[in-house]
Amino acid sequence: MAEEEPKPLAYIPEVILKKRKINEETALRRKQQLELRKLSSKKNKDGFIKLPEEFVREYRAKELDLVKMKHRTKRKRPALVQSNSKLIFIIRIQGKNDMHPKTRKILYKLGLSRIFSAVFARANESILGKLQRVEPYITYGYPNLKNVKELIYKKGFAKIDKQKLPITDNNIIEQALGKHGILCMEDIVHEIANVGPHFKEVISFLWPFELDRPREGLQGEKTLYKEGGDAGSREDHINDLISEMN
Numbered sequence: 001m002a003e004e005e006p007k008p009l010a011y012i013p014e015v016i017l018k019k020r021k022i023n024e025e026t027a028l029r030r031k032q033q034l035e036l037r038k039l040s041s042k043k044n045k046d047g048f049i050k051l052p053e054e055f056v057r058e059y060r061a062k063e064l065d066l067v068k069m070k071h072r073t074k075r076k077r078p079a080l081v082q083s084n085s086k087l088i089f090i091i092r093i094q095g096k097n098d099m100h101p102k103t104r105k106i107l108y109k110l111g112l113s114r115i116f117s118a119v120f121a122r123a124n125e126s127i128l129g130k131l132q133r134v135e136p137y138i139t140y141g142y143p144n145l146k147n148v149k150e151l152i153y154k155k156g157f158a159k160i161d162k163q164k165l166p167i168t169d170n171n172i173i174e175q176a177l178g179k180h181g182i183l184c185m186e187d188i189v190h191e192i193a194n195v196g197p198h199f200k201e202v203i204s205f206l207w208p209f210e211l212d213r214p215r216e217g218l219q220g221e222k223t224l225y226k227e228g229g230d231a232g233s234r235e236d237h238i239n240d241l242i243s244e245m246n
Contacts, residue, residue: 088121088142089120093231094137139234141239142236145193147242159206167185214244
């Protein structure tokens with residue numbers, strides 16, 4: 001059987017080839033312009049356009065944050081200083097530009113999505129492990145009864161259906177926590193201060209506290225508090241900071 005002769009290539013007029021080339025160049029130019037517009041739309045908090053090298057610096061800072069987090073988890077975990085202190089108050093003191101997504105995820109799980117947001121937590125080894133991972137971005141310690149009460153009465157809001165609502169009367173508390181025997185603000189204070197059996201339900205009911213920027217007491221340093229910085233455990237000294245931010 002005779003082999004078939006290859007079909008000749010179709011002739012494409014030069015004018016069409018030129019048009020294709022122009023279209024490809026136009027498409028490439030539009031793509032570059034679109035990327036530049038996207039870059040220009042990303043501004044930093046001061047309103048200035050971020051240059052590409054700034055994004056590179058941020059990326060490297062975030063990767064360094066992840067490496068430091070891994071190093072911190074290998075360190076010996078600090079012991080609970082006061083065996084009779086069952087309650088910890090945690091305040092977020094740093095932003096997010098150099099924060100790795102894994103760090104942000106832990107902070108969000110703790111309820112600390114914004115700078116100067118704060119939450120109560122049960123003092124145990126599990127929570128200390130989480131705090132160690134995000135240590136440069138938080139400070140924490142053992143709140144006294146006076147500050148627990150003032151925080152709840154002055155800064156306390158309810159979280160109902162993921163909405164932040166003011167606690168205008170005890171009916172709101174009773175509807176959400178009445179089945180646990182918690183009927184009023186004083187019951188909430190007692191449950192939190194003593195880390196009672198329904199501590200978890202009360203914490204879930206409260207919106208994270210939004211504290212005021214302190215006039216003094218924070219230098220913007222990620223160094224540990226015991227080493228002259230802002231971050232990490234303050235033990236009882238957290239009460240001075242709470243009084244300034246409440």
